[in-house]
Amino acid sequence: MQEPNIEWTCKAFADLSTIELYQILQLRAAVFVVEQHCVYQDLDGKDLKGYHLIGWHNGAAVAYTRLLPKDVSYREQSIGRVVTAQTYRALGLGRVLMEQSIEASYRLFGKNPIRIGAQQHLKRFYESLGFQQASDVYEEDGIPHIEMVKS
Numbered sequence: 286m287q288e289p290n291i292e293w294t295c296k297a298f299a300d301l302s303t304i305e306l307y308q309i310l311q312l313r314a315a316v317f318v319v320e321q322h323c324v325y326q327d328l329d330g331k332d333l334k335g336y337h338l339i340g341w342h343n344g345a346a347v348a349y350t351r352l353l354p355k356d357v358s359y360r361e362q363s364i365g366r367v368v369t370a371q372t373y374r375a376l377g378l379g380r381v382l383m384e385q386s387i388e389a390s391y392r393l394f395g396k397n398p399i400r401i402g403a404q405q406h407l408k409r410f411y412e413s414l415g416f417q418q419a420s421d422v423y424e425e426d427g428i429p430h431i432e433m434v435k436s
Contacts, residue, residue: 289342289347289378292341293340293385294339295389295393296337298332301337305337305339305346310327311346312346312368314327316368316369316370316371317366322427324426325426327366332351334357336351336353338352338389340369340381340382340385342373347369347378348369348373349367349368350382352386352390352394353365358402359400362395362399363399364386364390364399367386380414387414387435399416399434400433400434401435402425402430402432403416403432404428404429404430405422408431412433416433416434417435418431419431419433420432
């Protein structure tokens with residue numbers, strides 16, 4: 286597959302259509318629950334408090350992050366539920382997704398530090414985007430994680 290033309294949208298929860306919400310939840314479940322074998326409470330109440338950055342290709346959600354203001358997940362504003370559809374990962378879409386997410390977070394909440402809970406094996410990827418490790422390794426849903434901050 287060659288590099289797709291991705292259309293980006295960023296919406297508050299209340300502004301999502303039912304189809305958009307369905308596609309977001311479908312993508313999150315496909316990757317986090319089915320592919321990564323994580324049984325966890327995805328619908329944690331935080332979706333209602335955040336913004337949802339979605340990458341669309343041919344009408345399908347293929348990349349997504351949840352952007353939260355400070356004091357929802359962490360003291361700092363945060364980016365979470367970072368997910369790219371499996372068939373799009375080799376195209377560098379994850380980097381574009383995070384660059385879009387960082388810019389959207391700054392636009393929405395100000396140019397303040399951003400904290401993430403990253404899967405440990407992605408540490409170098411997030412470091413290349415300016416994040417630095419800010420915690421010891423901890424296990425979440427059976428996967429080693431670390432907190433990282435972009436100041």
